[in-house]
Amino acid sequence: MKKEIDGKTEIIGIIGKNVENSLSPFIHNQIILKHSLNFCYLPFQVAESNLDKAIQGIKALNIRGVNITFPYKVKVIKFLDEVEKSAQRVGAVNTIVNNKGMLTGYNTDVIGFKRSLQEDEEFVIKKKKAVIFGAGGAARAVVYALLEEEVEEIYIFNRTPERAEKIKQDFSSFFPKSSIYVFPLEEENLKDKIGSAHLVVNTTSLGIPPQIDKTPLPDEKLFHPDLLVYDLIYHPAKTLFLRQAEGAGAKIINGLPMLVYQGIESFYLWTGFKPERKEVLEMIKRINFLA
Numbered sequence: 349m350k351k352e353i354d355g356k357t358e359i360i361g362i363i364g365k366n367v368e369n370s371l372s373p374f375i376h377n378q379i380i381l382k383h384s385l386n387f388c389y390l391p392f393q394v395a396e397s398n399l400d401k402a403i404q405g406i407k408a409l410n411i412r413g414v415n416i417t418f419p420y421k422v423k424v425i426k427f428l429d430e431v432e433k434s435a436q437r438v439g440a441v442n443t444i445v446n447n448k449g450m451l452t453g454y455n456t457d458v459i460g461f462k463r464s465l466q467e468d469e470e471f472v473i474k475k476k477k478a479v480i481f482g483a484g485g486a487a488r489a490v491v492y493a494l495l496e497e498e499v500e501e502i503y504i505f506n507r508t509p510e511r512a513e514k515i516k517q518d519f520s521s522f523f524p525k526s527s528i529y530v531f532p533l534e535e536e537n538l539k540d541k542i543g544s545a546h547l548v549v550n551t552t553s554l555g556i557p558p559q560i561d562k563t564p565l566p567d568e569k570l571f572h573p574d575l576l577v578y579d580l581i582y583h584p585a586k587t588l589f590l591r592q593a594e595g596a597g598a599k600i601i602n603g604l605p606m607l608v609y610q611g612i613e614s615f616y617l618w619t620g621f622k623p624e625r626k627e628v629l630e631m632i633k634r635i636n637f638l639a
């Protein structure tokens with residue numbers, strides 16, 4: 349929004365199930381205000397049974413575009429007119445752009461995750477091993493990003509192993525140099541796999557309300573000091589998963605840098621304007637949202 353909304357204001361927003369916990373409306377509206385752009389970013393809480401109608405509504409209401417968040421990143425694809433090539437390969441969409449009634453899906457989570465890892469200049473994932481918890485829309489982006497970075501082996505642990513198998517099937521032929529292995533969440537192999545890994549990522553929703561006191565790792569003693577432990581959740585800033593990892597001496601990172609980087613890319617797709625990472629982080633610090 350500029351200072352005032354007028355007849356030419358373009359609407360952007362976010363569609364998800366728990367958008368009241370999202371930081372995206374604050375971030376995008378701060379960017380809009382600071383740069384006097386004639387946009388307004390709104391939260392749209394949508395039940396799964398209404399997802400198709402909500403997506404059709406983007407066209408009907410001439411909304412410029414939306415972010416798609418938990419748990420619709422995979423489910424939304426069938427309602428779109430087209431999906432950009434890399435998002436199609438990832439099989440998940442977190443950004444929709446409406447071009448004169450044509451809805452195109454993009455995935456900016458991949459670049460968001462990659463850039464957030466690159467912030468730690470000492471950390472290189474090439475030819476190393478990673479453990480991933482979860483196999484939903486966010487996991488697909490994370491696994492894809494790691495494969496693009498030439499990770500050697502990825503071990504995916506998920507409550508529903510079939511979803512993880514699907515990731516393996518979908519991605520393996522694009523990245524023949526890397527190997528993907530799939531396990532059920534309570535697999536005893538977890539000990540070996542975390543023992544040899546350099547990176548452990550939680551992409552499950554264990555850690556956000558109503559599962560705020562849950563973690564996907566059954567035994568915190570499996571963490572070790574040579575790990576980078578990453579939780580895609582940013583609110584709370586330190587989930588139980590991250591607190592336990594920190595307690596074991598591992599380096600930790602939460603989902604905020606990824607949120608900022610993917611948000612910058614989505615904003616650019618809708619508006620043609622690319623805000624600076626630094627200014628976005630300063631906006632977030634000012635409200636102390638994550639304290």
Ligand SMILES: NC(=O)c1ccc[n+]([C@@H]2O[C@H](COP(=O)([O-])OP(=O)(O)OC[C@H]3O[C@@H](n4cnc5c(N)ncnc54)[C@H](OP(=O)(O)O)[C@@H]3O)[C@@H](O)[C@H]2O)c1
Pocket residue numbers: 417418419420421422457460481482483484485486487506507508511533551552553554556559580581582602603604606607608610
């Ligand atoms: N920081 C960022 O920028 C960013 C970006 C994207 C996502 N995220 C966060 O990532 C998380 C996942 O999002 P998503 O879009 O991937 O959601 P999703 O597609 O619904 O996937 C959810 C994942 O969590 C697992 N899960 C849920 N409840 C569980 C339970 N009780 N026990 C074990 N596993 C459970 C699911 O396992 P099943 O397959 O067995 O159901 C699935 O693997 C959310 O917290 C989201 O906010 C953050």
